Amino acid sequence: MKLMTDGSEVKLPAKIPEHVAIIMDGNGRWARSRGLPRMAGHRAGVDNLRRIIEAAVEYGIKYLTIYAFSTENWKRPPAEVKGLINILEDVIDRELKSLNENGVQLRHIGRLDQLKPELQDKVKQAIKMTEKNDRLILNVAWNYGGRDEIVCAIKQMVSDGIQPEEITESLVGRYLFTSDSPDPDLIIRTSGEMRVSNFLIWQGAYSEWYATTTYWPDFDPEELLGALHVYAQRERRYGRISGNVSSR
Secondary structure, three states, X not given: OEEOOOOOEEOOOOOOOOEXXXXXXXXXXXXXXXXXXXXXXXXXXXXXXXXXXXXXXXXXXXEEEEXXXXXXXXXXXXXHHHHHHHHHHHHHHHHHHHHHHOOEEXXXXXXXXXXXXXXXXXXXXXXXXXXXXOOEEEEEEEXXXXXXXXXXXXXXXXXXXXXXXXXXXXXXXXXXXXXXXXXXXXXXXXXXXXXXXXXXXXXXXXXXXXXXXXXXXXXXXXXXXXXXXXXXXXOOOOOOOOOOOOOO
């Protein structure tokens, strides 16, 4: 049993994944089921993220990657896109001080070039402010797409004069947005959808998946703990047969 900061006790599994990634899906449907506008669902999702970050720290997760805005999300109605960008700025303004005090290091994966310069600067300043923190590495995938990431890596390798015979999986990994993070051990998708949605398609090649019908705003620390228990029961074989798996 582990004593949480709120005084409660939880039973943690013996094996905790080092890196958990989450596709935070279902905000709009959560709102619609309550007769609320979609943006109310997105704001509820942000409020829930705070709870999950705190739980990840307490459970001993070292890396948490969240899918906040995909390269395809620009196709949504302009008012919703503008609202999501405003939420990003609002979260930085409201949450940065608390995240920094709690030892969370912020990183961005994806592209910032489509944001207004002032917001780009805010993101960069948040990354700089928290760069020494190591209690939890929080990768925020904003304007991120797995295919776009691989294309960017190929372009940079070509620009750097990398020869075909020099290209290895390890080298490609060093050119990805996530080069400073290990591959995710566990990827969680909320809301019941069963799609990869262009998320960490290189890094997630051997990740364990956990899908739940719970909409993201209702995915609480207890359900995160349940996902960790399910993960602990999995045998990660990496293409080998059962019983012949070395640690990796």
